[in-house]
Structures are given as structure tokens and as C-alpha cells.
Amino acid sequence: MFTMLNIHREVCGYCGACVSVCPEGALELIDAYLSVSDACVNCGICARVCPLGALEVTNEE
Amino acid sequence: MKSEYDVLVVGGGPGGAMAAKAAVEAGLSACIIEKRPAIGTPVRCAEGVGEELLTEFIDPDPRWIAAKIDGARIIAPDGGELNLAPDMAGNEVGYVLDRKIFDRELVWKAAEAGADVFVKARAVDAIVEDGLVRGAIVEYMGSRKEVRAMVTIAADGVESKFARWCGIDTAIPLAELETCAQYLMTDIDIDPGLTVFYLGNEVAPEGYVWVFPKGERRANVGIGISGKKSGNGHRARDYLDTFVRRHFPEGKIIELIVGGVSVCRPLPCTVANGLIMVGDAARLSDPITGGGIYNAMYTGNLAGKVAADCIGKGDVNREALAVYDRTWRESTMGKAIERNYKIKEYFITLDDEKLNMLINSAKKIKMDKFSTLTLVRELIQHNPKMLVELQALKKSLG
Numbered sequence: 231m232f233t234m235l236n237i238h239r240e241v242c243g244y245c246g247a248c249v250s251v252c253p254e255g256a257l258e259l260i261d262a263y264l265s266v267s268d269a270c271v272n273c274g275i276c277a278r279v280c281p282l283g284a285l286e287v288t289n290e291e
Numbered sequence: 292m293k294s295e296y297d298v299l300v301v302g303g304g305p306g307g308a309m310a311a312k313a314a315v316e317a318g319l320s321a322c323i324i325e326k327r328p329a330i331g332t333p334v335r336c337a338e339g340v341g342e343e344l345l346t347e348f349i350d351p352d353p354r355w356i357a358a359k360i361d362g363a364r365i366i367a368p369d370g371g372e373l374n375l376a377p378d379m380a381g382n383e384v385g386y387v388l389d390r391k392i393f394d395r396e397l398v399w400k401a402a403e404a405g406a407d408v409f410v411k412a413r414a415v416d417a418i419v420e421d422g423l424v425r426g427a428i429v430e431y432m433g434s435r436k437e438v439r440a441m442v443t444i445a446a447d448g449v450e451s452k453f454a455r456w457c458g459i460d461t462a463i464p465l466a467e468l469e470t471c472a473q474y475l476m477t478d479i480d481i482d483p484g485l486t487v488f489y490l491g492n493e494v495a496p497e498g499y500v501w502v503f504p505k506g507e508r509r510a511n512v513g514i515g516i517s518g519k520k521s522g523n524g525h526r527a528r529d530y531l532d533t534f535v536r537r538h539f540p541e542g543k544i545i546e547l548i549v550g551g552v553s554v555c556r557p558l559p560c561t562v563a564n565g566l567i568m569v570g571d572a573a574r575l576s577d578p579i580t581g582g583g584i585y586n587a588m589y590t591g592n593l594a595g596k597v598a599a600d601c602i603g604k605g606d607v608n609r610e611a612l613a614v615y616d617r618t619w620r621e622s623t624m625g626k627a628i629e630r631n632y633k634i635k636e637y638f639i640t641l642d643d644e645k646l647n648m649l650i651n652s653a654k655k656i657k658m659d660k661f662s663t664l665t666l667v668r669e670l671i672q673h674n675p676k677m678l679v680e681l682q683a684l685k686k687s688l689g
Binding site: 244245249 | 326455
């Protein structure tokens with residue numbers, strides 16, 4: 231089992247609030263598209279601050 | 292896009308536009324790259340700015356002023372109202388802008404002065420050589436190219452990625468990021484000349500709700516809450532929906548605006564070798580109000596001038612550019628940020644009962660001229676139960 235950051239693109243408002251709190255610099259906003267790099271450690275800080283709830287750290291099989 | 296400029300500005304908001312304009316007016320070549328396909332949109336802002344502050348840089352123009360504001364009202368958790376006349380409310384009274392038009396105007400002025408501007412042009416990395424920032428790798432029209440510069444100005448807003456690529460940690464602590472949601476609403480009953488702020492831990496924990504008029508029956512209705520108070524079921528948008536259901540159930544929402552605002556201290560150093568950081572990218576928004584338009588314009592303008600001066604003298608190292616950092620810290624703006632940070636740190640400790648006491652007692656205070664210290668002194672007189680904590684606040688303000 232492993233954890234991963236999921237982006238609900240239909241919810242994302244591409245505002246960049248998540249980018250500004252990411253301790254690893256793993257998030258990048260490319261116009262209306264939020265990208266996650268390998269640097270992501272699934273800490274979930276971005277998921278907490280998202281004003282819309284577009285980010286979620288989930289357990290995957 | 293040329294492969295070399297004197298000054299490369301990353302970001303086409305008010306900070307970037309002022310920086311580029313100041314640089315070209317000082318005789319330099321400058322280029323603004325904006326990653327979005329349009330300047331000024333999407334809006335990430337409540338759009339309020341103080342009158343005296345704004346007019347320091349630009350003459351007010353009805354094309355981008357949505358409303359002129361004559362007063363502010365603070366609503367306590369118990370519903371008590373504190374009305375602030377213009378001279379008392381200071382920077383919270385002035386204009387509500389139309390940022391879509393305003394930002395374009397500023398970039399147009401920079402372009403007219405001689406700056407190059409490219410949209411949908413995104414910096415993807417910094418060029419750093421021997422510890423000196425020498426420009427950016429820019430993705431534009433499907434290809435990547437080097438754009439070199441003597442000085443690069445990071446004006447990339449709250450995301451502040453460019454400085455990170457230069458090795459500077461710009462991450463905002465969770466508790467000091469206000470996560471925000473706003474509706475542009477129409478067909479609502481408001482006072483078109485009054486900004487209204489709602490406080491309280493139920494309405495907006497460690498933040499506030501704002502109603503900023505944009506005309507007779509329309510307004511930006513928004514909220515910011517601390518990142519540490521945000522989570523599933525209690526996010527900024529959840530609080531905003533609760534507020535809107537209660538206060539403007541018949542209103543129509545014609546735009547959803549989301550964003551983040553830092554309420555931390557500014558970065559400990561806002562320059563590096565060949566690099567200057569301005570506005571939100573340098574964490575220069577006001578820790579109480581979250582306002583950042585003027586602060587970005589002021590530091591952008593200053594950055595452009597300092598860049599020109601240092602390039603003229605042939606030294607763009609951190610020590611030479613540091614005059615920028617020192618100047619804004621010693622400015623009225625820099626001092627206000629430091630003072631407001633301390634006041635914010637105190638205010639977020641208050642429960643609703645204490646907020647009610649402070650706001651309701653402030654109604655009785657008469658001041659000829661607004662001063663934070665006078666206000667705190669008066670609050671101490673009116674709130675003997677809070678003597679110790681208010682005196683500690685007063686002491687911290689010096």
C-alpha cells in the first residue's frame with residue numbers, strides 16, 4: 231500500500247494556494263493545470279489549505 | 292523575445308508591471324513574461340486599495356475603478372457594529388478596483404514606456420551561474436529558450452516559484468496562509484460606499500469575511516481563513532456559502548474567485564545575487580488585511596530603480612541590491628507590515644467574547660488622528676479585564 235496525492239481537476243480553481251505552502255516545491259500551476267512532481271512526499275498540507283477541496287492524499291493498493 | 296535583456300521580470304501583475312516600467316524609464320531594456328494567456332485574469336483578489344496609496348503611482352481612472360469607498364464597518368461576532376470614518380479607516384478606505392482592467396493598464400504603461408511583454412510565456416527554471424541569477428529558462432510557444440538578464444525580478448505572486456528555483460525557501464507556513472474564496476455577487480442589498488468586515492471564529496476563524504462594493508447592488512463577497520483552520524467540510528468556500536445563505540440568499544453569483552494570501556513576515560532577505568523579489572512573491576501582503584496591491588506596486592517600482600542603479604554601477608551582487616531590501620523595510624510600508632504582523636499575532640489569540648469587548652469598546656474611542664498606538668492605549672483604558680495582554684501588545688509595538 232502507498233499514499234499518493236490526487237487532484238480533482240473538475241474541482242480545482244487553479245489559484246495556486248497549494249503551490250505557496252508546498253514544503254517540497256513539488257506543485258506547479260501551468261495555466262489551468264496543476265502538476266505534481268516526483269518531489270511530492272504526500273504530506274497533505276496542500277490538501278488542507280485548498281479553498282475548494284480539490285486535493286486529496288489517498289491510500290492506494 | 293530577445294535572448295538577453297538588462298532586466299527580466301517574471302510575472303505581469305502590478306509588481307511586475309511597475310518594475311518593468313521603472314527599469315525602462317531608467318534607460319534599461321526590460322521584458323515581462325506572464326505565464327497566463329491574459330494579463331489581469333483570472334482575478335485572485337478582493338480588489339480594495341487605499342486612496343492615498345494608489346494615487347502615489349497612478350491617477351484614478353473610472354475605467355478601472357469599480358467603486359469609491361467612503362467608510363468601513365467592522366461587525367463583531369455578537370453583531371455589534373464599529374463604523375470607521377475615512378480618516379480613521381486609513382488604508383481600508385479608498386477604491387475597489389476592477390483588476391482585470393487595472394492590471395492591463397499598468398502593463399500597457401510599461402509597454403508604452405518600452406518594455407517587451409509576452410503572455411503565455413512561463414519561466415520553468417532559473418539560470419544560475421556561480422551563485423549569480425542570470426535569467427530564466429522560458430517556455431514559449433511550445434519551445435524552451437534561455438532569456439538572460441543582468442537582474443531578474445521575481446514578481447510571480449503568492450506561488451513564488453522563481454525564487455525557489457534560485458535556492459530560496461519561499462514556502463508559507465500552513466498557519467500563515469489565508470485560504471480564500473470570493474463570489475462576485477449581483478442583485479444584493481449593500482451600501483455601495485461602505486466596505487464591511489465580519490469577524491468571529493464561527494464566521495471566519497483567524498480571518499474575516501469582506502463585502503467590498505463594486506457598484507450599486509454588486510460586491511465582492513469573500514472570506515479568508517487560516518490554513519490551519521481549513522479542512523474537509525470547513526474550507527473557505529464552505530464558510531463563504533454559509534455566510535452568503537444567511538446574508539445574501541437572493542443574490543446571484545457571477546464569478547468564483549479563489550486564492551491564497553500570506554500573513555507571515557516578509558522573507559528574511561528579498562534579494563540575492565542578480566535577483567530581486569517583489570510583492571506577494573516576497574511575502575509582502577499586509578498581515579492584517581491581506582492587502583497587497585500597493586505593496587507590490589511600491590516594491591516593484593523600487594526594484595526597477597535599484598536594478599537600474601546597480602546595473603549602471605556594474606555590480607548586481609546581493610550586497611549591492613540589498614539597498615532595495617533596506618529601503619522597503621525602513622519605509623512606511625515596511626514598518627506597517629512589521630507592526631501589523633504583531634497586531635495580527637495578538638488578534639488570532641482572541642476568542643469571540645474578547646473580540647466583542649474590543650470592538651464594542653472601540654466605538655467609544657474618539658481620535659483626532661488615527662494612530663495604532665493611541666488606539667491600543669485607549670483600548671487598555673476601556674478594557675481593564677484585558678489589561679495584561681493589551682499592555683504586552685503595546686510594548687511589542689514599541
